[in-house]
């Protein structure tokens with residue numbers, strides 16, 4: 001765990017784990033700790049925190065264990081949680097000065113008479129947890145950054161970011177309806193989505209718990225994998241090739257012109273590795 005020791009005049013935030021590896025499609029939780037004032041127990045007028053992330057790799061799924069206020073601790077209501085996003089915003093202001101983090105969610109607390117957090121809390125403290133799902137198609141390492149949406153008077157924020165490395169999914173990639181197997185139904189659903197359709201399950205019986213929306217989201221998250229003819233773009237041709245292969249065909253490219261050096265055999269290998 002990194003040090004959460006603050007110099008005077010600093011509010012400090014740091015994740016308990018600064019770097020972790022998570023399988024694509026799985027959940028990740030970041031626990032954020034807070035301290036202030038050179039290791040002293042200084043109380044302040046509050047804090048606003050922005051959590052910035054790359055929506056191409058992470059899906060925000062909520063906050064938990066958010067430090068609420070002090071009423072339950074001392075019966076004194078001098079501080080409170082005043083803001084808590086449930087829906088991410090586009091990171092237009094880019095307060096974290098990182099263009100790869102294109103979404104943000106915020107939290108804010110205020111302490112009347114400079115009494116935040118409650119005297120009954122020992123610093124450093126766990127301030128909140130933020131939950132994400134790593135996108136099914138995510139690759140590489142992504143950074144979650146923390147910014148100030150407002151610090152206490154006379155204080156600056158010092159924040160440590162967290163790194164999440166996506167590792168290959170434990171699921172077979174093309175099982176977009178999560179039925180447990182890759183088959184012609186997955187091919188049909190993928191093909192429909194890649195032709196631009198929003199409603200893709202019209203005559204398909206999806207497994208319990210799955211919806212048109214969940215399958216659409218999964219196909220969209222997988223796009224990075226789906227350029228199976230390596231043309232440089234993911235489109236209806238890739239959908240046609242996949243639907244042919246998932247229907248059991250060995251000749252996929254009849255009527256299609258593949259770009260050099262691709263061949264029927266290379267397209268089969270690009271699809272089969274995802275099955």
Ligand SMILES: [Ca+2]
Nearest residue numbers: 091094098101
């Ligand atoms: Ca940003």
Ligand SMILES: [Ca+2]
Nearest residue numbers: 175179181186
């Ligand atoms: Ca399936």
Ligand SMILES: [Ca+2]
Nearest residue numbers: 227231233238
């Ligand atoms: Ca393509």
